[in-house]
Amino acid sequence: MARTPADLVGAQPDPPFPVTFDGRTVTALHGQSVAAALWGAGILAWRTTRNGGRPRGAFCGIGQCYDCLATINGEPNRRACLVPARPGDAITTQEGHGRAGLGV
Amino acid sequence: MPDSVSEFQESHGLYDLAVIGAGSAGLAGAVAAAELGLSVALLDTSTHTGGQFYRHPAPAVGAVRPEALHHDWSAYSDLRRRLAESEVRHLPGHHVWSVTRGEEDGDFWAVHAVTGADGDGERPVRVRARAVLLATGAYERQLPFPGWTLPGVVGAGGAQAMLKSGLVLPGRKVVVAGSGPLLLAVASSLAAAGARVPAVVEASGYLRYARHPRALVTNPHKAVEALTHGAALLRHRVRVRVRSAVTEVHGTDRVEAVTVTRLDRDWRPVRGTGRRIECDALAVGHGLVPQIELATALGCTTRSLPDGTRALALDDLQGTSVRGLWAAGEAGGVGGVQLAYTEGELAGVAIAAQVLGSPVHGGRVRELKRRRGRMRAFADAMATVHAPGPGWPRWLRDDTDVCRCEEVTAGRIHEAVEDLGARDARTVKLLTRAGMGWCQGRMCGAAVACLASRGGTAEPPLERRPFATPVPLAALAALDAPVVDEPRDPS
Numbered sequence: 001m002a003r004t005p006a007d008l009v010g011a012q013p014d015p016p017f018p019v020t021f022d023g024r025t026v027t028a029l030h031g032q033s034v035a036a037a038l039w040g041a042g043i044l045a046w047r048t049t050r051n052g053g054r055p056r057g058a059f060c061g062i063g064q065c066y067d068c069l070a071t072i073n074g075e076p077n078r079r080a081c082l083v084p085a086r087p088g089d090a091i092t093t094q095e096g097h098g099r100a101g102l103g104v
Numbered sequence: 105m106p107d108s109v110s111e112f113q114e115s116h117g118l119y120d121l122a123v124i125g126a127g128s129a130g131l132a133g134a135v136a137a138a139e140l141g142l143s144v145a146l147l148d149t150s151t152h153t154g155g156q157f158y159r160h161p162a163p164a165v166g167a168v169r170p171e172a173l174h175h176d177w178s179a180y181s182d183l184r185r186r187l188a189e190s191e192v193r194h195l196p197g198h199h200v201w202s203v204t205r206g207e208e209d210g211d212f213w214a215v216h217a218v219t220g221a222d223g224d225g226e227r228p229v230r231v232r233a234r235a236v237l238l239a240t241g242a243y244e245r246q247l248p249f250p251g252w253t254l255p256g257v258v259g260a261g262g263a264q265a266m267l268k269s270g271l272v273l274p275g276r277k278v279v280v281a282g283s284g285p286l287l288l289a290v291a292s293s294l295a296a297a298g299a300r301v302p303a304v305v306e307a308s309g310y311l312r313y314a315r316h317p318r319a320l321v322t323n324p325h326k327a328v329e330a331l332t333h334g335a336a337l338l339r340h341r342v343r344v345r346v347r348s349a350v351t352e353v354h355g356t357d358r359v360e361a362v363t364v365t366r367l368d369r370d371w372r373p374v375r376g377t378g379r380r381i382e383c384d385a386l387a388v389g390h391g392l393v394p395q396i397e398l399a400t401a402l403g404c405t406t407r408s409l410p411d412g413t414r415a416l417a418l419d420d421l422q423g424t425s426v427r428g429l430w431a432a433g434e435a436g437g438v439g440g441v442q443l444a445y446t447e448g449e450l451a452g453v454a455i456a457a458q459v460l461g462s463p464v465h466g467g468r469v470r471e472l473k474r475r476r477g478r479m480r481a482f483a484d485a486m487a488t489v490h491a492p493g494p495g496w497p498r499w500l501r502d503d504t505d506v507c508r509c510e511e512v513t514a515g516r517i518h519e520a521v522e523d524l525g526a527r528d529a530r531t532v533k534l535l536t537r538a539g540m541g542w543c544q545g546r547m548c549g550a551a552v553a554c555l556a557s558r559g560g561t562a563e564p565p566l567e568r569r570p571f572a573t574p575v576p577l578a579a580l581a582a583l584d585a586p587v588v589d590e591p592r593d594p595s
Binding site: 007 | 149156168172244253261270357358509
């Protein structure tokens with residue numbers, strides 16, 4: 001029985017690269033979405049809700065639910081399950097609607 | 105191709121056909137139409153073709169056996185090869201937000217899209233075409249329960265999608281729950297990829313398929329699929345519990361365990377039967393919802409399906425009620441990948457005949473129609489077997505979030521219905537903001553409609569959204585001067 005998803009499909013990926021999540025270094029693979037890279041590092045939540053401040057991460061996985069919104073390189077409201085991870089990306093927990101800097 | 109068609113194209117910069125969605129149905133339709141001589145644009149949000157069913161890792165991941173996570177990979181490989189050999193213009197990373205009738209003279213459609221990984225508005229694009237094939241697929245239906253917003257609870261299809269494309273799992277020990285045959289496929293994929301799956305929890309019962317003998321006998325491939333998944337689950341020692349549901353998730357910051365409760369025939373939890381199962385993730389889904397907002401915005405007629413969702417009403421050649429607008433695959437009712445191929449090809453052939461002004465006939469069309477009828481019958485049986493029972497709202501507590509985006513609880517919806525007189529999902533939305541957030545009711549629509557019906561027959565949500573995907577204001581401001589993607593000069 002295969003032990004990991006990568007074993008199962010015989011993945012021979014390009015060398016992994018670092019991104020950061022709230023300042024902590026996380027390893028991602030070329031071709032993975034930001035959400036997949038975070039799941040791969042055991043991180044399931046990267047947003048807090050506007051009203052209750054509750055943690056959320058990827059739910060539908062296909063760009064429909066908008067629960068996985070993240071701030072990526074300073075830009076809020078990116079759907080992490082669709083956006084590919086790129087070397088050096090700075091992913092930060094998105095609080096509320098992600099526009100705190102604008103005061104709206 | 106007749107001269108008149110090429111001349112028309114040259115003078116108007118029109119494609120003969122714009123296909124929206126590059127999954128199984130859209131690919132089959134685009135390739136079939138292009139092979140009959142039409143100029144075709146194929147738009148899709150993803151960077152790869154294949155849709156949700158054939159989601160696969162990006163080339164950089166170097167998966168030498170992507171087929172290990174798929175059934176019938178050869179059918180997809182074949183379509184992908186035909187696409188590469190065709191003149192179809194593939195437009196990946198295009199998020200279509202609206203389809204409108206051409207505003208100038210002539211009978212054509214304008215397909216409006218924004219580009220970028222998640223449609224963040226790199227640039228607006230307009231594609232003009234004489235016919236449009238909607239192959240927009242479906243998304244997962246969710247029913248809420250206490251704890252379903254906790255990190256570690258993910259859509260069953262979502263877990264499958266993240267595994268297929270990102271090669272990641274939501275946890276090491278994953279309970280799979282909900283209703284529908286997708287659960288078996290998800291559980292066997294997760295187990296094959298190294299997760300422990302303590303249980304598959306199915307709210308309905310598979311024996312109910314026995315009430316649809318004709319649909320079973322005429323679709324033997326479905327029985328083979330079920331046996332394949334069943335054997336895989338046995339091999340991985342996965343237990344399947346029928347007539348049961350996850351009625352609560354435990355944990356503070358993430359999933360630590362779930363409670364599985366037996367259900368009566370109306371899906372009411374049976375008191376005192378709750379059992380706790382330790383796990384670090386829950387993959388849950390209650391079937392699929394056809395994604396049809398582009399069509400309903402244009403006034404296409406819909407039909408109600410036996411599972412309480414709504415799909416497009418289509419004629420025997422895949423035409424919608426609006427001339428020039430066609431649909432194939434899950435948008436016409438959820439029926440699986442083979443039905444999607446069949447309908448896609450049928451639509452492609454029918455559209456080519458209409459554009460070229462030739463009649464639709466021949467043995468191939470008859471055979472496609474026969475296959476479609478047979479598989480649609482199975483899809484109806486499947487929808488009947490897995491339709492949510494009226495008792496599921498008994499899972500809810502007053503503080504359970506129903507609308508994930510706006511954090512609207514069951515208690516507030518109950519208040520809108522009982523005290524303020526709301527009788528439908530739209531009124532509940534206006535009173536509580538349920539369904540008014542980012543996802544525009546995609547996640548809570550089915551549940552809110554059911555709660556608004558107060559235990560009666562829920563009217564399915566209308567799937568009316570003026571924008572099929574959020575559009576930056578800058579993209580709307582640039583509507584006067586979008587990049588217009590036109591077919592290449594046929595000479």
